[in-house]
Amino acid sequence: MQDTIAAISTPKGTGAIAVIRIDGEKSHEIAKKLTKLDKIEYRRVYYTTLWYNNEILDDVNIVFYKTPNSYTGNDLVEIYCHGGILITHKVLDVILNSGARLAERGEFTKRAFLNGKLSLIQAEAIYQIIEAKSELSLKISLENLKGRLGEEIKSYREKLMRILAEIEVSIDYPDDIDSDIDMILKGLNEIYETIKEKVEKSKKGLHLSSGIILTIVGKPNSGKSTLLNRLLYEDRAIVTDVPGTTRDVIKGEIDIKGVHFIIADTAGIRKTDDMIEKIGIERSLKEIKKSDLILFVLDASTGFTNEDEYIYEKIKDYNFIPVWNKCDLGKKIERFQKESVQISALSGEGLRNLEDKILDKVKNIIENGESSHVTTQRQLEILERVKMYIKSALDNFDFGYELDIISIDIRKALEELDLLSGKKFSEDLLDTIFSNFCVGK
Ligand code: GDP
Missing domain, CATH: 3.40.50.300 (P-loop containing nucleotide triphosphate hydrolases)
Structure with missing residues (x-):
């Protein structure tokens, strides 16, 4: 069973309200016990009292989310309590004593990614929305959250898949090979130019x-x-x-x-x-x-x-x-x-x-920044590798290599694109990305 995690999601310090999140299978059970609420409707705000050992902890608003309809995709609870330092920590402590553990940095968003609620680019966009220092980078990050860069990557992927399919047909049916090769070369050159331009713009735009x-x-x-x-x-x-x-x-x-x-x-x-x-x-x-x-x-x-x-x-x-x-x-x-x-x-x-x-x-x-939509060094480095593999495929054409050799580089480019979107990922990569987040995000 996956751990149930909890954290204060609002900044440290005093405020009118603080938000505490609990995520995982035991989240509803823990929150029900503390509020003494029995039958609950999901995604409804309840104004209620938090109890612990028959003592009043705080008057709060609380919302229950049922899997998969939550930020993380799991059963999730959000508690809106008073925003004092002491009170928020007391509420958190009680939740932790009731069977949850403290969330790691970015763990809620990591769970959202692992549950397919967000792509890696969208997760990165969330971090950048929080960190945004200018209107412009905020705008670009918001567009990426809506999936703009993801759409572009998808289109590169589809084009490369089509080229790969053509190569495979040519290998299987070698009769009409000349016209097929023209098509393949044209397609590869087009995508190379598109990605090259994207890399150039991104390098300049990353400053934003x-x-x-x-x-x-x-x-x-x-x-x-x-x-x-x-x-x-x-x-x-x-x-x-x-x-x-x-x-x-x-x-x-x-x-x-x-x-x-x-x-x-x-x-x-x-x-x-x-x-x-x-x-x-x-x-x-x-x-x-x-x-x-x-x-x-x-x-x-x-x-x-x-x-x-x-x-x-x-x-x-x-x-x-x-x-x-x-x-x-x-x-x-x-x-x-x-x-x-x-x-x-x-x-x-x-x-x-x-x-x-x-x-x-x-x-x-x-202008380059506005149109590039690549917002992290990780994204840029991957895009450069995609460019490098396509270039290598084109060079291999020039050297007169067989189509199956050429397809190796195209497959590598496709793998890189999957790393970019997060279709493929490693634990290390997730740790690097999410350790930048704050606890509670
Ligand atoms: P820096 O060595 O180039 O960093 O120069 P500072 O900024 O330390 O300035 C040197 C001196 O010029 C200081 O006494 C400033 O007050 C003076 N100063 C700087 N800008 C102006 C200006 O626009 N008008 C006048 N009258 N004095 C200035």
Whole structure:
């Protein structure tokens, strides 16, 4: 018999209401005993009292769900009790003393997956809905919960199955083999192109769930930390008048019109003999390589200097916006007149323009993310392997291999697609996915 599990499903701390879930064969029996309810209707809310050893525990609302019509697919009970820390733990303890054990992280959702209530992609989508940091990744995760990525995978699978069937027919009836091979090749090439494009878009779009990386660079004292603070609306970076004070990389996260950004303030980049500063500058250069967009901060009160030229040489091949800062002090704007944004990080002037420009510069990442629907590294890695196997099948065609050799790679691609949807899975994989969830989900 499967264990009966229980957990508090709402966050730790006080609240008006807390939800406690009990799942498994003994869940109804335990809840009936505690509420003294006898005959119950399923999916109906009862307002009742919880008792333990003839003492009142709490006044609660309670719902009984009957298998298979529940979140997990099992018999399940949800208790809505008062949301105090002490009371919720007392109720949970009583349930645990009555024959349930404490649920592991994500165990309710894992049971839902094992009972076929959710695909693996939908389970991952649930995690991402909870974790979503921006409107956009929330939207994509909600669409995946509705099965959008699952549908796409299904269509790849059907196409590959059709090709495999054609190969098998050709092997069995080799008379008409030339025209069959044309069909098979065309089909394989089409699906290869589709998946290749999907992988490319997904690589760019995957940032959307974790955040687009924005890096602030500029010579010491140009106002990078002040700008970071402005963007974050809080004093997270240390702002001082001594050049070279931001020696490490300081990061924060912001939302601009529903798009999530991870923003990093780097050490000022300049030629220096100071060892510690050199290390800071090395780190800045590493950050530049990782970033999707760079804000190149220039001091409008001094104009474009040799120090700026030195930095420009390092970043010119990346996606960057020249930002003339300190425009309240002067406007010596000799370079980047058209493409730059003029601001005062100190007063906040020009910040809205800068944010609009930032969104404009990462437009293609946002568009790719919206259309990719691959939202985890796991999904992307599998999709890359599918692409690799189809490519290998196509190469084997070129080498003139027999059809049955070619079908091996197609079968491998199909297996990978089954891993992606969760049709096939290992315990390890489930542990990795569900251990990210919280207890009670
Ligand atoms: P960083 O070394 O590039 O990080 O520069 P900071 O952010 O530490 O700024 C250096 C100095 O310039 C500080 O005294 C800031 O108050 C000042 N500062 C930064 N932005 C502006 C601005 O827009 N206008 C004026 N007037 N001063 C600024």
